[in-house]
Amino acid sequence: MEAIQNLLMGFAVALTPQNLAFAFLGSVLGTLIGVLPGVGPVAGVAMLIPLTFQMNPTGAIIMLTALFYGTQYGGTITSVLLNVPGEAASAITCLDGYAMAKQGRAGVALSVAAVGSFIGGTVATIALVVAAGPLTRMALQFGPVEFFALITLGLSLLMGLAGQSMLKALMMGIFGLVLAMVGMDPVRGLPRFTFGRMEFMDGIGFVPVIMGLFGLAEILVNTEEKLAQVSVAKMSSLVPGKQEIRDSAGPILRGSVIGTFLGLVPGMTGSAASFLSYIAEKKVSKYPDRFGTGMIEGVAGPETANNAHANGALIPLFTLGIPASPTVAVIMGAFMMHGLIPGPFLFKEHADVAWGVIASFYVGNVILLILNLPLIGIWVKILKIPYGLLFAVIVAFMMVGSYSVSNSTFDILVMVLFGVIGYLLRKLDFPLAPVVLTLILGPLMERSLRTALDMSQGDLGIFLESPIAVVLLSLALLILIAPAFRFFRKKKGILSGEEGV
Amino acid sequence: MQRIHQGAALCFTAFSAFVVWESWNLEYYTPLGPGAGFFPLWLGVVMAGLSLIWLVRISGRKGRPKEGLFLPEREGTVRLLSVLGAMLAATLLMDFLGFQSVMFLLLFFLLLIPGRQTIWLTLVVALLGSVGIYHLFGRYLDVQLPKATLVFLAGLGL
Numbered sequence: 001m002e003a004i005q006n007l008l009m010g011f012a013v014a015l016t017p018q019n020l021a022f023a024f025l026g027s028v029l030g031t032l033i034g035v036l037p038g039v040g041p042v043a044g045v046a047m048l049i050p051l052t053f054q055m056n057p058t059g060a061i062i063m064l065t066a067l068f069y070g071t072q073y074g075g076t077i078t079s080v081l082l083n084v085p086g087e088a089a090s091a092i093t094c095l096d097g098y099a100m101a102k103q104g105r106a107g108v109a110l111s112v113a114a115v116g117s118f119i120g121g122t123v124a125t126i127a128l129v130v131a132a133g134p135l136t137r138m139a140l141q142f143g144p145v146e147f148f149a150l151i152t153l154g155l156s157l158l159m160g161l162a163g164q165s166m167l168k169a170l171m172m173g174i175f176g177l178v179l180a181m182v183g184m185d186p187v188r189g190l191p192r193f194t195f196g197r198m199e200f201m202d203g204i205g206f207v208p209v210i211m212g213l214f215g216l217a218e219i220l221v222n223t224e225e226k227l228a229q230v231s232v233a234k235m236s237s238l239v240p241g242k243q244e245i246r247d248s249a250g251p252i253l254r255g256s257v258i259g260t261f262l263g264l265v266p267g268m269t270g271s272a273a274s275f276l277s278y279i280a281e282k283k284v285s286k287y288p289d290r291f292g293t294g295m296i297e298g299v300a301g302p303e304t305a306n307n308a309h310a311n312g313a314l315i316p317l318f319t320l321g322i323p324a325s326p327t328v329a330v331i332m333g334a335f336m337m338h339g340l341i342p343g344p345f346l347f348k349e350h351a352d353v354a355w356g357v358i359a360s361f362y363v364g365n366v367i368l369l370i371l372n373l374p375l376i377g378i379w380v381k382i383l384k385i386p387y388g389l390l391f392a393v394i395v396a397f398m399m400v401g402s403y404s405v406s407n408s409t410f411d412i413l414v415m416v417l418f419g420v421i422g423y424l425l426r427k428l429d430f431p432l433a434p435v436v437l438t439l440i441l442g443p444l445m446e447r448s449l450r451t452a453l454d455m456s457q458g459d460l461g462i463f464l465e466s467p468i469a470v471v472l473l474s475l476a477l478l479i480l481i482a483p484a485f486r487f488f489r490k491k492k493g494i495l496s497g498e499e500g501v
Numbered sequence: 502m503q504r505i506h507q508g509a510a511l512c513f514t515a516f517s518a519f520v521v522w523e524s525w526n527l528e529y530y531t532p533l534g535p536g537a538g539f540f541p542l543w544l545g546v547v548m549a550g551l552s553l554i555w556l557v558r559i560s561g562r563k564g565r566p567k568e569g570l571f572l573p574e575r576e577g578t579v580r581l582l583s584v585l586g587a588m589l590a591a592t593l594l595m596d597f598l599g600f601q602s603v604m605f606l607l608l609f610f611l612l613l614i615p616g617r618q619t620i621w622l623t624l625v626v627a628l629l630g631s632v633g634i635y636h637l638f639g640r641y642l643d644v645q646l647p648k649a650t651l652v653f654l655a656g657l658g659l
Contacts, residue, residue: 050638053642171548171552174544178544178548187535187537193523220585224577224580392607393608395588396630399604400600400604403644403646404642407645413592446540450540453534453535454534
């Protein structure tokens with residue numbers, strides 16, 4: 001009952017003309033970013049944070065979150081019409097979406113994806129409303145020991161999911177933490193790694209770093225190739241047939257549950273949600289061998305799951321103050337730039353902001369549903385703009401975006417430097433997502449660890465005194481050492497096989 | 502390719518050594534608890550360990566990275582360096598030539614050379630882009646964008 005009352009209060013905030021306009025703007029810009037090749041959601045959100053500096057915090061966060069889930073809608077358009085995913089979470093949609101487009105059913109694929117995304121987003125938002133109270137109450141019991149354990153678990157999940165490149169993911173996670181050390185020590189207030197430069201006193205700006213690592217690096221990779229024009233599949237009727245509606249219902253339902261659930265797990269990405277949904281659909285289908293040839297289930301499930309994940313991933317951020325994915329980590333950075341700390345205290349101290357933003361998720365999803373279907377023609381036209389023209393405008397926006405963080409050309413140089421670093425790291429097959437999470441979570445992680453050790457006068461045993469921390473840290477340890485076990489088991493298997501020979 | 506990966510692993514090791522060295526000069530422990538150097542020191546140590554494991558792994562027969570080009574061919578490298586060079590030059594010239602002039606020149610160059618657009622389209626987009634971005638950020642979003650310090654350009658209000 002309390003949650004419904006709070007949500008109604010949130011709607012009163014979200015439905016003011018100003019906040020409606022921000023949700024609308026965020027949805028349009030998000031779809032545009034999702035449509036544009038070479039600008040993923042992480043760089044897109046970071047690039048547009050400077051636009052929010054003059055806004056009030058509620059409006060700013062409403063716009064940025066709308067932008068985030070807008071990218072999920074936009075990514076589908078390029079997957080279906082170009083066979084090029086606008087963002088990673090829509091990659092799996094290419095398989096059946098593009099096959100449908102080749103059969104002249106692009107319109108149906110896009111409309112089912114839009115409806116699925118709407119339902120997935122709405123289910124995840126309902127989950128957030130339901131979970132907000134209990135999770136917030138639980139988080140309020142957390143001290144520095146439990147927070148440190150929770151962050152460690154989240155980071156180890158992200159790195160554990162990197163599979164074979166776990167070593168590289170770990171290296172990137174620590175690289176992000178080291179970057180987060182630049183500036184004032186969060187506990188004693190002493191400068192570290194500043195090289196005597198005033199610009200580093202407040203730390204390395206996360207906006208230029210993320211724009212460089214994700215945005216500029218992507219542009220540099222694309223610049224290597226000739227900047228060719230892409231061919232766009234033809235659009236068709238948007239109205240699905242009765243059979244297609246029937247075939248989509250189950251995948252949308254399952255995609256909503258998978259996406260929402262995976263959104264709750266720190267470290268799980270939107271790509272993992274859409275991929276798992278695709279596998280689930282293939283498993284339950286009577287015709288698994290037809291997947292990849294234009295099955296509507298292969299579009300409805302993953303597209304619902306990735307949007308449910310996008311909204312679901314905001315649950316840990318709002319309730320525990322822990323970002324579950326790299327883009328959510330950037331949104332967390334935006335919260336902090338506006339003087340808000342996401343987590344349980346947000347509901348206590350800024351209830352209007354927290355519930356206003358949550359209510360805006362419903363509003364944003366409705367806007368996206370209304371916007372996307374009639375405007376598909378416009379997005380298709382945007383896709384026809386030559387990349388040689390688009391990339392120059394994107395570079396210009398990245399430069400002015402970096403500059404406006406602190407009105408300094410130094411931040412542009414930081415962005416260019418991290419663009420080069422990001423380009424090289426991509427060439428070396430390093431995953432970049434851990435850098436974003438640890439860069440944002442670094443100060444929080446260090447503060448929790450050091451406060452805990454201050455409390456215990458340096459005794460590490462404090463981490464074994466809290467049952468919650470023990471469980472969380474044990475899970476983190478299991479995730480991190482599991483690949484070593486697999487490696488030794490495999491090696492043992494090979495050796496015993498050799499002995500047998 | 503293997504050499505490049507080995508070089509990268511050594512760079513990471515050197516970076517870790519630098520982090521350890523810098524942290525060493527900070528307070529490791531104070532009477533109140535861990536000092537400013539405590540966390541970064543351990544990060545540097547772990548990073549060095551991981552970098553060395555990577556180096557050993559890629560130097561072995563099994564972990565050898567796939568062969569292929571690391572940098573693009575000549576044409577691609579020139580395009581890549583021209584984008585980076587233009588961005589660096591624009592950043593360094595911004596305080597002298599002012600934001601609008603620099604943005605016009607940057608867009609003009611990027612559109613015409615790596616972007617290979619026609620001269621007329623380049624001119625129109627560069628002009629509209631530089632003036633548009635200036636007005637969006639400078640006027641509506643209140644960002645203090647640099648003005649030209651050169652008398653001639655400053656006189657033109659750029």
